[in-house]
Amino acid sequence: MKESLELRKKIKARKPKFRMQNSGRLARLDDKWRKPKGIDSKLRLRYARRKTVTPGYGSPKDVKYLNRNGFKEIIVNNVNDLENVDKNCVAIIASTVGKLKKLKIIEVALSKDIKISNIKDPKKYSEKVKKQFEKVKKEKVKKSEDKKVKKKEDKKDKESIEDKLSDDEKKKQEKKEVDRLLTKKF
Incomplete structure (x- = not known):
């Protein structure tokens, strides 16, 4: 097995990059291999062109x-x-x-x-990810607590504003709210 792996390494070291015919000239052609099928193709006829895909470049069977x-x-x-x-x-x-x-x-x-x-190191990776999850969880809890505190403060502010308003201002505010509801489209 080790010998076959070393042999494969040598074979792949001398293996050229097989490219499609005219791939260097035309931008629309990829650098991947396609067998030349043209009638007059010099690459198909093997007239001193680049190397083509042949079985000699393949890996040994037991390490494929x-x-x-x-x-x-x-x-x-x-x-x-x-x-x-x-x-x-x-x-x-x-x-x-x-x-x-x-x-x-x-x-x-x-x-x-x-x-x-x-x-590379699965144990380290798992610890790192667990720490990230804990951090996100703590942030979520903190956010939800902040939201609750903010709601309470807003409620207190509304109550304090209503206490400061006089009777005339309260009536005006109620009338505005009723008008807003009546003019609202459903």
């Missing part, structure tokens, strides 16, 4: 689709996907997974001794 450490990579979207990961595999947490679900996946993976390749 494995990462550089020799493990098969499996994308994990939820906790149930971790059942497919065994000792010859490594989990990759999908980029679409949120923090809370990622945290649960990491905890289960650590308990089952499953390696996660796209997180």
Whole structure:
């Protein structure tokens, strides 16, 4: 296995970047590979042009689709996907997974001794995310308390304003409120 991995490394080191014909000339053509199919295509006929895709550039069969450490990579979207990961595999947490679900996946993976390749230190990451969640929770509680205090203050201010108003001003204010309700469209 190690020999095959080293062989693959050598093969990939000398492998050129296969590009579509005329991709350097025309902006609309991508840098990805497509087989030339033109009748008079010099690249298809192999007239001293760039290298084309051939079996010699492929990886050895026993290390095909494995990462550089020799493990098969499996994308994990939820906790149930971790059942497919065994000792010859490594989990990759999908980029679409949120923090809370990622945290649960990491905890289960650590308990089952499953390696996660796209997180350097899962323990540190989980601690960091937990701290963030606690911080957000504290801020929410503080906001709600501030809101309650503000409501009470507003209520007190209204009451104090009403006490200061004279009878004539109170009647005017009530009349304005009634007029506003009557002219309101439903």
